Amino acid sequence: MKKMIMKVVTIGFLMTVLASCGKNDAYEQSMRKTKEAIIEKKFEQAEGFVEMALESRPKEEEAKAYQKQIELYNEALTFMEKEDTHNAIVKLDKLISIEKGSDKIVGYAKEDKARLSTQTETAQTDSSSEEVPEKNLWTTEKANSLKTFMANFSKTMDQQYQEYNQVQSVDLYGLPLPAAVLDGSWEMAVNEQPVDIEWSTTGEGRAPLQLVAVYSDADTQPYLQKHVYFFVLEKGVPKVYVTQQNQGNENNYLYFKESQNGELNQGFSQLVKE
Known part of the structure; x- marks a missing residue:
């Protein structure tokens, strides 16, 4: 509520100041105030100022970049307040990758990321020195067992499923998977909500979803009948x-649903428990 009030006050103040300015002057004034x-480090105010700049020049790339950076940084700050280090770093990484924006806010993001990474490494070191190592949820042996299972599953379904991973992607209607999800250019969405996922060789990591295997019949199935399966450990x-998605969307969401194939679900579950 405080942020919303500050934003409204900021926009109202700026509208008063710029009321007598021309369109170009209004943009320059707004961007100067943004910077x-x-x-x-008054990011709520910066957000209001850059919105005013875009009202003057809606297609200006610089202002769009500033707006996205400020939005991501405010989200990162919220996650930092909640001590959610992983999601804070995700937002900071996206901010840092934006071009034509503010070098100053990129500098803040890099400093915050370095600090958070150091804290995470220290916490992991302390934790590993205190805890007794446990058996990994996912191993090379289990991955090999899944490969055998999927070979038999392919025969049962009369389809040809191939294995893919973090370095070798399948082409699903022009979209490389899992690379597009792992590098952040697309976001995996379940029940239309984006989720955080990362590749894992052990079944454990920082993200809520650990991707341990990918199989697809996209190279052999006809159009609109291609499948990509993500084998995931969720906590x-x-x-x-x-997913069978065949077209893009403005959010760059790749929509998944939980498989309804009982044989596939049961087979994977049994492998994990071995």
């Missing part, structure tokens, strides 16, 4: 997600 607010629970 000053960033230097002073240790084995789940199989499937």
Whole structure:
């Protein structure tokens, strides 16, 4: 509520100041105020100023880049307040990758990321020195067992499923998977909500979803009949997600649903428990 009030006050103030300015002057004034607010680390104000700049020039790439950076940084700050280090770093990484924006806010993001990474490494070191190592949820042996299972599953379904991983992707209607999801250019969405996922060789990691295997029949199936299966450990629970998406969307979401194939779900679950 405080952020919303500050934003409204900021926009109202700026509208008063710029009421007598021309369109170009209004843009320059707004961007100057945006940059000053960033230097002073008043990011709610910066957000209001850059919105005014875009009202003057809606297609201006610089203002769009600033707006996205400020939005991501405010989200990262919220995650940092909640001590959610993983999601904070995800937002900071996206901010850092934006071009034509503010070098100043990129500098803040890099400093915050370095600090958070150091804290995470220290916590992991302390934890590993205190805890007794446990058996990995996912191993090379289990991956090999899944490969054998999928070979038999292919025969049962009369389809040809091939294995893919973090370095070798399948082409699903022009989209490389799992690379597009792992590098952040697309977001995996379940029940139309984006989820955080990362590749794991052990079934454990920082993200809520650990991707341990990918299988697809996209190279052999006809158009609109292609499947990509993500074999995931969600807080240790084995789940199989499937997508058949054949077109993009403005959010760059790749929509998945949990597989309804009982044989596939049961087979993966048994492998994880071995």
